[in-house]
Amino acid sequence: MAATASNFLPFSSVNSLSFTTVKALSESGLSSIPSSFASKNSLEDIPVINPPQGTLPIIDFSLLTSTDPQQRSKTIKDLGKACEEWSFFMLINHGIPESLTNRMIQGIAEFFDLPDKEKREFQGENLYDPIRCGSSFNPVKEKVHCWRDFLKAFVHPEFHFPHKPTGLRDTSFEFIKNVREITRELLKGVSESLGLEPDYIAKAVNLESSLQVFAANLYPPCPQPELAVGLHPHSDHGLLTLLLENGISGLQTLHNGKWVKVHAPPNALMVNTADQLEIVTNGKYKSNIHRAVMYSTATRISMGIANGPSFDEVVRPAPDLVDESQPAAYRAITYREYYRIQQANALNNKSALDTIRIQN
Ligand SMILES: O=C(O)CCC(=O)C(=O)O
Numbered sequence: 001m002a003a004t005a006s007n008f009l010p011f012s013s014v015n016s017l018s019f020t021t022v023k024a025l026s027e028s029g030l031s032s033i034p035s036s037f038a039s040k041n042s043l044e045d046i047p048v049i050n051p052p053q054g055t056l057p058i059i060d061f062s063l064l065t066s067t068d069p070q071q072r073s074k075t076i077k078d079l080g081k082a083c084e085e086w087s088f089f090m091l092i093n094h095g096i097p098e099s100l101t102n103r104m105i106q107g108i109a110e111f112f113d114l115p116d117k118e119k120r121e122f123q124g125e126n127l128y129d130p131i132r133c134g135s136s137f138n139p140v141k142e143k144v145h146c147w148r149d150f151l152k153a154f155v156h157p158e159f160h161f162p163h164k165p166t167g168l169r170d171t172s173f174e175f176i177k178n179v180r181e182i183t184r185e186l187l188k189g190v191s192e193s194l195g196l197e198p199d200y201i202a203k204a205v206n207l208e209s210s211l212q213v214f215a216a217n218l219y220p221p222c223p224q225p226e227l228a229v230g231l232h233p234h235s236d237h238g239l240l241t242l243l244l245e246n247g248i249s250g251l252q253t254l255h256n257g258k259w260v261k262v263h264a265p266p267n268a269l270m271v272n273t274a275d276q277l278e279i280v281t282n283g284k285y286k287s288n289i290h291r292a293v294m295y296s297t298a299t300r301i302s303m304g305i306a307n308g309p310s311f312d313e314v315v316r317p318a319p320d321l322v323d324e325s326q327p328a329a330y331r332a333i334t335y336r337e338y339y340r341i342q343q344a345n346a347l348n349n350k351s352a353l354d355t356i357r358i359q360n
C-alpha cells in the first residue's frame with residue numbers, strides 16, 4: 001500500500017483500488033457492509049449487560065478538590081476502589097463548561113464533514129507524526145476493520161492540531177488544558193489512594209512534560225451494526241484516558257467477564273485507567289479493556305485524551321510498590337517505545353502490555 005494512503009481504507013471500486021473513509025462508505029448507501037468489516041471475534045461470545053443505575057462508579061471532581069479533608073479523603077477512597085474494581089469511572093462536576101465541550105463536539109463533527117480530499121492532508125505517514133487522520137485503527141495490520149474514522153493529534157508538550165475547521169484549534173487548546181489540569185488532580189488522588197505522596201506518580205512519569213494524545217472517533221451509521229465493530233477491544237496506552245461523547249452512548253467496559261454498557265450522565269467525562277498506570281502501580285490498578293459499538297441510524301462521536309508520561313521517560317513499576325512479595329511485574333520501557341508497539345499493531349485486548357509483562 002502506498003505510504004501516503006496507509007491510514008485510509010483500501011476499497012475496491014469497479015475497476016481500480018481507491019482509498020476511502022468509513023463516513024464515505026456509510027454515505028454511499030450500502031445495504032450491507034464489505035466483508036473486511038465483518039467481525040468473527042471470539043469475544044462476541046461474551047455477554048453484554050445493561051447495568052442498573054448506580055452500578056458504575058461516579059467520582060465527583062468537586063469533592064476530590066474540596067478543602068474539607070473528610071470529603072476529600074472519602075473521595076480518594078472511592079477513586080481507589082473504582083480504579084481497583086472497575087479500571088473505570090465517570091467524572092462529574094469536573095468544571096469544564098458545557099459550552100466548551102459542546103463547541104469541541106461541534107468542531108470535531110465539522111472536521112469529519114470536510115471532504116476526504118481535505119482530510120487526507122492530515123493523514124500523516126508514520127506513527128510519530130503529530131497529526132494523523134484516517135479510518136479503522138491500523139488498516140494494514142488488522143484482519144477486520146473498525147467502522148470508525150479518526151483524528152489523532154499530539155497536543156502536549158507541543159500543541160499540534162489541524163487548522164480546519166476555523167476555530168477548532170483554539171477551542172481544542174483550551175479544552176485540552178482543562179483536561180491536563182483535571183488529570184493532574186486525578187493522579188494526585190490515585191497516588192494518595194495507594195498510600196503514596198500526592199505528587200508521587202506525577203514525579204515518577206515527569207508529568208510536567210506529559211505527552212497528551214487527542215483522538216476523536218466518528219462512528220457513522222452502519223447498515224449491519226450487529227456484524228461490525230466500532231473499535232476492537234483494547235486498553236489505552238497512557239496513564240488515564242478522559243473521554244467525551246456526543247450524547248450517544250456506545251462505550252462498553254469489560255468487567256467480571258461481561259461487557260458492561262456505559263451510559264454516562266450528561267457532560268460527564270468517562271475515565272479509563274490505562275497501560276502506563278498499570279505499569280507504574282505494578283499491576284495494582286489494571287488498565288481497562290473496552291470497546292465501542294455503532295448504530296444503524298445515529299452517528300456517534302467520541303473523543304479521548306490519552307494523558308501519558310513524558311514521551312522519553314523510562315516507565316517502570318514505582319519502587320514503593322515493589323517488594324519481595326510483589327516483585328516488578330513489567331519491564332521498564334520508554335513511553336515512546338511502548339506507544340510505537342501499541343500503535344503499530346492491530347488492537348487486541350492488552351497485547352502491547354503483554355510484550356513487557358514479567359512472568360514471576
Ligand atoms: O468511542 C469510545 O467510546 C471509545 C474510544 C476509545 O476507546 C479510544 O479512543 O481509545
Ligand SMILES: [Fe+2]
Nearest residue numbers: 234235236290
Ligand atoms: Fe480506548
